[in-house]
Amino acid sequence: MPELPEVETVIRGLTPALKGEEIANVQLRRKSLRIPFPPNLKQNLEGQKILHLTRRAKYILIHLMDGNILVIHLGMSGRMTVISAGENYTLQKHDHFIMSMKNGTRVIYNDPRRFGMIFLVSQDNLQSHKVFHHLGPEPLGNEFSALVLAARLRNKKVSIKQALLDQRVVVGVGNIYASEALYLAGINPTKRAELIKGERCERLVKSIRDVLNRAIKAGGSTLKDYRHADGELGYFQHSFTVYDKEGETCSKCRKAGSAARPCIRKIVQSGRSTYYCAKTQK
16 A cells, blocks of 8 residues: 555655646546545536645645645555656556646546545545544654654553554554664564653654655655556665565664674564564664
């Protein structure tokens, strides 16, 4: 599933093609994805000018002139592709939503598994909408701090890895980046969440931000179906420190002179793979 860095990368790819443009035509090639397309979606979008694009958690938000927001979630396998005016393109089987701009640019939403969502919400009702009202702070925003994280972890008996995947604690970190951030912070992923406080919270917040920013800069991670808006692959997977490296030696142990001793282990937590260094993460 595309996580925060992948979604942020998609938005940065879509923005030059969509910002300030007018939607001329919308084509819906089926009735629903995970949920049905809203009634009159085509009529409500056509003729609207796109003001700008933002992100909330893993949702793409396309802000329209009339005060509505087109919300897109990529689900498990969704991707968006920009087709420039005049560029030849043959529609694919799983191209479900096509939005054509007045200048000829097209944006195509493709989703083989159809776990994504596309719907409209007004700007005034965004925060109270059932999809958004429960969400925690953005990990790259000013509202996310060690104090905030410690407060959200208080009395949580689950592991810190599981807590980081809880969208009520912090949004968008995701499985891969949780493993990477915990390694960078030197925190064992099985440690009970309520025990992470003080200086360890400081390290963890810094590590989460560092990992996510580096992933965004690298274009996210390419695992299975993910693609950028321009069709290119992400490259952060080439910078993984522990994820998918079971049986290898981590960089910290190599620097400590333990290059020949494997230290990275894999465990399963709530059905998700976790990778960590058994020696340096306490």
